[in-house]
Amino acid sequence: MKKLVINGGYPLKGAVKISGAKNAALPMMTASILSDHDITLHNVPELADVRTMMTLLESMGMRINKNHDDSLKLNGAQIESKFASYDLVKTMRASIMVLGPLLAKYGEAKVSLPGGCAIGARPVDLHIQGLEKLGANIEIKDGYILASAERLKGSMYHFPIKSVTGTANILMAATLAEGETKIHNAACEPEITHLGELLNSMGAKIKGLGKECITVEGVENLGGAEIKIIPDRIEAITMIIAGIITRGELTIQNINPLHMRQPIELIRQSGARLEIFEDSLFVDGSNEILPIDFETQPYPAIPTDIQAQLMVLNAIAEGDSKVTETIFENRFMHVLELKRMGANIRIAGNTAEVRGVSRLNSAPVMATDLRASAALILAGLIADGETIIDRIYHLDRGYENLEEKLSNIGAKVQRID
Numbered sequence: 001m002k003k004l005v006i007n008g009g010y011p012l013k014g015a016v017k018i019s020g021a022k023n024a025a026l027p028m029m030t031a032s033i034l035s036d037h038d039i040t041l042h043n044v045p046e047l048a049d050v051r052t053m054m055t056l057l058e059s060m061g062m063r064i065n066k067n068h069d070d071s072l073k074l075n076g077a078q079i080e081s082k083f084a085s086y087d088l089v090k091t092m093r094a095s096i097m098v099l100g101p102l103l104a105k106y107g108e109a110k111v112s113l114p115g116g117c118a119i120g121a122r123p124v125d126l127h128i129q130g131l132e133k134l135g136a137n138i139e140i141k142d143g144y145i146l147a148s149a150e151r152l153k154g155s156m157y158h159f160p161i162k163s164v165t166g167t168a169n170i171l172m173a174a175t176l177a178e179g180e181t182k183i184h185n186a187a188c189e190p191e192i193t194h195l196g197e198l199l200n201s202m203g204a205k206i207k208g209l210g211k212e213c214i215t216v217e218g219v220e221n222l223g224g225a226e227i228k229i230i231p232d233r234i235e236a237i238t239m240i241i242a243g244i245i246t247r248g249e250l251t252i253q254n255i256n257p258l259h260m261r262q263p264i265e266l267i268r269q270s271g272a273r274l275e276i277f278e279d280s281l282f283v284d285g286s287n288e289i290l291p292i293d294f295e296t297q298p299y300p301a302i303p304t305d306i307q308a309q310l311m312v313l314n315a316i317a318e319g320d321s322k323v324t325e326t327i328f329e330n331r332f333m334h335v336l337e338l339k340r341m342g343a344n345i346r347i348a349g350n351t352a353e354v355r356g357v358s359r360l361n362s363a364p365v366m367a368t369d370l371r372a373s374a375a376l377i378l379a380g381l382i383a384d385g386e387t388i389i390d391r392i393y394h395l396d397r398g399y400e401n402l403e404e405k406l407s408n409i410g411a412k413v414q415r416i417d
């Protein structure tokens with residue numbers, strides 16, 4: 001089992017480049033099912049989840065060329081199988097996003113239910129409800145979603161709660177449905193807006209991207225397209241926090257500040273000095289760290305995917321703070337590990353009460369999910385001594401070469417077997 005060993009106490013200084021967004025790349029890869037022409041994606045992050053999605057799509061017959069740099073060219077013209085097996089889907093829940101495109105293009109799909117994960121039950125009932133509203137016949141049998149449809153028909157679907165991949169599935173399915181579809185209470189995350197921009201460049205007719213109501217006029221077929229994937233806002237915020245808590249001075253490049261306005265405003269309340277430029281920002285972590293109360297909410301509010309990382313900032317802030325997780329029911333696993341490192345955190349339902357301590361102590365800890373593993377790395381960067389983080393396969397799913405990026409800006413991080 002691979003582990004990360006971190007020697008804490010070194011301020012991060014220099015410049016770090018942010019990779020393409022995982023949660024934009026994954027739906028865009030499944031969107032290539034909708035067309036018989038080349039879909040070329042640039043700025044694709046080198047991640048385990050991207051490799052898993054490539055394996056899944058290739059198992060269906062998708063042809064994928066990985067160019068030497070960070071580009072993927074996908075072509076779905078030879079797709080035969082409309083099957084996504086449990087052993088692939090269980091390793092990556094985002095596999096569920098092949099369901100809508102397969103139904104829209106081929107009228108059939110057999111996709112494993114993703115099952116739960118560490119941060120919660122994570123059902124896909126809304127994906128299924130939405131596709132049924134578009135006329136799909138869906139049956140759940142032996143842990144699989146068996147879906148079929150003559151041709152999907154445009155309809156109205158109102159998400160009872162916002163769902164990022166749920167919106168992606170319905171949006172992609174609607175592009176080839178007959179007639180108009182209205183998606184109400186749609187997710188407004190930049191990754192979904194960017195998926196919609198790719199679909200429109202393929203010939204789809206989508207209006208209202210980034211708003212709560214998205215309207216899609218179905219078309220007969222979609223063509224090829226080429227697009228550069230947006231920067232990963234979650235990685236960017238993770239790096240900002242790293243610069244602050246290590247009292248460093250970091251330039252974070254290849255970002256889109258417009259995708260993280262509220263997180264930037266919240267982090268400024270902690271006393272950090274941030275200078276924002278068009279596609280980069282400078283963070284100076286020399287000021288005293290003040291505690292910041294926040295609750296996670298759908299975009300454009302504070303994303304749940306940075307909750308664990310922000311909790312590390314609060315763990316060493318000068319005072320008390322409250323963190324409320326409203327998206328997932330079990331996304332405080334990192335708290336137990338942080339407490340083992342000396343953090344003073346009390347959980348009360350979906351709220352964590354944090355009392356800042358002067359320092360964290362190194363300890364052997366274990367990653368439980370992608371973002372929790374990032375939080376443990378942040379804690380290791382500032383803890384006294386050597387922190388060993390186990391099960392870092394979670395990390396490899398969503399962060400490209402994180403230890404290399406951190407080492408290049410002064411962190412003492414190494415991977416061991």
Ligand code: EPZ
Nearest residue numbers: 023094122123124125126127162163164165166327328370
């Ligand atoms: C996406 O997951 C992201 N993953 C997650 O990022 C992110 O944390 C999450 O959105 C919230 O922003 C990808 O984009 C690949 P949801 P998703 O559907 O779409 C409930 C990471 O670290 N729900 O928006 O699965 C659900 O249980 C990952 O990169 C239903 O009840 O999340 C949750 O409480 C982790 N029924 C809430 O909605 C459904 O059918 C929001 O989930 C669907 C969702």
